[in-house]
Amino acid sequence: EAQVTQNPRYLITVTGKKLTVTCSQNMNHEYMSWYRQDPGLGLRQIYYSMNVEVTDKGDVPEGYKVSRKEKRNFPLILESPSPNQTSLYFCASSRGQSPGNTIYFGEGSWLTVV
């Protein structure tokens, strides 16, 4: 089954404790990205990657890091989480970046930073 898999789905952590949200897709997609969804602010892109070893900032990259060492994986790293990073996070992928390429989302990761 074609899918984007994120882990963990639910996490409560403390301020300053480094965490990684993993993302893997099995569709051989070149394009991957991370979004966060917040009430009143909608979905905002954090980082994206056009292909292996190619990443770029989205609209809200502060406080996050990413890497793309393999085509299928695109982890999101919070080096020193803060409460304002409490959010619902989505990993997404598509075949490419053209307008006709559908973006498929993972199931979401609910992150709470206390």
Place this chain on the structure above:
Amino acid sequence: AQKITQTQPGMFVQEKEAVTLDCTYDTSDQSYGLFWYKQPSSGEMIFLIYQGSYDEQNATEGRYSLNFQKARKSANLVISASQLGDSAMYFCAMRGSGYSTLTFGKGTMLLVSP
């Protein structure tokens, strides 16, 4: 810049009835893609339907159809024969030729009653 407007914060419909969710968009791109996603209360973001800017026919996927009126810059989602499981938040989104990201509207909450 791209913009998606969903003017209906909430919609109510009875089971088995059809419902139309409105979406208008603004872009200067000639080539773009329009998407609808469903987000149930569990949080995942589910792709429903896609319409390309050059597609002359309206897209259909099962009970979902997209009423695309290019001159009016509208891309309304029509759900035929609503089911209780259709209760969710629905997002209209766009991907332009110069943007890798999706631009989302604020969403419409659909509630289907028995």
